[in-house]
Amino acid sequence: MGKRGRATLRAQWLGHLLRDLREANGLTLKDAAEYLQRDLSMISRFETGVYPIRRGDVMALIDLYGVEEARQREILLHLATEVWQKGWWDKYSGQVDGSLIDLVWLESRAEYIGAYSIFPVTSLLQIRAYATALIRAADPDAPVESVERWVELRMSRQRILDGSVQLDVVLDEAALRRSVGGSEVMNAQIRHILTAAERPNVDIRVLPFTVGAHASPDGGFRLIKMADPFPKVAHVEGPGGSLYVESAEAERLAARYDRLRESALDPDDSIGFITALGKELA
Missing domain, CATH: 1.10.260.40 (lambda repressor-like DNA-binding domains)
Structure with missing residues (x-):
């Protein structure tokens, strides 16, 4: 990082x-x-x-x-x-990859964010303990101070949900079932997702295993829509780093996202699914 x-x-x-x-x-x-x-x-x-x-x-x-x-x-x-123009995120620019700073800037300007997550739970919905466990698993040799700064940045990014941005999430069932940090952390993470779903600007849908093959077999991605003068942007993250695409490629991923939403459970059924899973894992 x-x-x-x-x-x-x-x-x-x-x-x-x-x-x-x-x-x-x-x-x-x-x-x-x-x-x-x-x-x-x-x-x-x-x-x-x-x-x-x-x-x-x-x-x-x-x-x-x-x-x-x-x-x-x-x-x-x-x-x-x-x-x-400088933002609050610039104080992290010497400690994280520059592409992440780009993402934070995009999120700060976003009117709409659509996120399809196979694994992990999308970062804007993660609790601190879940984020810490993820980062430590990915970089077990990272100094404690660095991990704390990376987690702090991730938690700070979530402040955008207190504003007017619309967050639309399709969570693959795998993201909910894969245990991160142990059962206690996962139970807390699931409760947090249910609480977040109560926000008027947050829409959460679950893509269950029973759907089978779906529109994005090659991974998750984000769509970010901003006011003028900025274009619609798609963000794809992988082991080799982040990729940002615009124009026709962004529109192609937007169409893919629409198909994922159509395949997913509706918001009410998704909340029921997550609630039942939380009881199962408790």
Whole structure:
């Protein structure tokens, strides 16, 4: 979970938008560099997101690129502000992978999060003891202090549920049955899921084993929808790290998620299922 140098997702988005505008106007990196009176290599780093561009430079470039429509200018300048804006999560940036910081930033801006979890229970619904047991199992040699910081970040992320974000979760039965931290922890985790389901902005559905083959046999994923200027994003996490996809690929995963929801039990039956499982495991 250590830090590595990388471009942030928001810096990459802004850079891609500026590159598209430059190319649409038939301008080269050299043209943009001469206009801003900067090195050509710096313009390239702006466009790849390796070095976040300042708002003043964005204003100059969108003038150069002939962006006159007020809404488009607002979107670009808003994103330029987001690139440099600090959040509570930045204090963890030296202790966790940068892709996780991207995820926390996305969650903080989300209006809707859809999560399909085969295992474990989605992180936004985990209790502290469950999260601690997961992290220790994945990295048994991690220092105690590091584990505590990682768990603290995970718990802090859950504060978004106190706001207006809509959390929609499809939990595979496997996520509920695989014991993490022992029976006491699992019982507490199941009770927490039932409590979370009482929130008006949380929808939980169970995908039982009896469904058999389903729409996502190759793993879980998240969908994150934000207000303009941000696109819909799908997040897929695996042993090799995190992957963020947009556009057609995100829409493909959104369609997959819809099929998973259709196959899952409805919210009332899901609560009944989880309640019965809790009694079974008690």
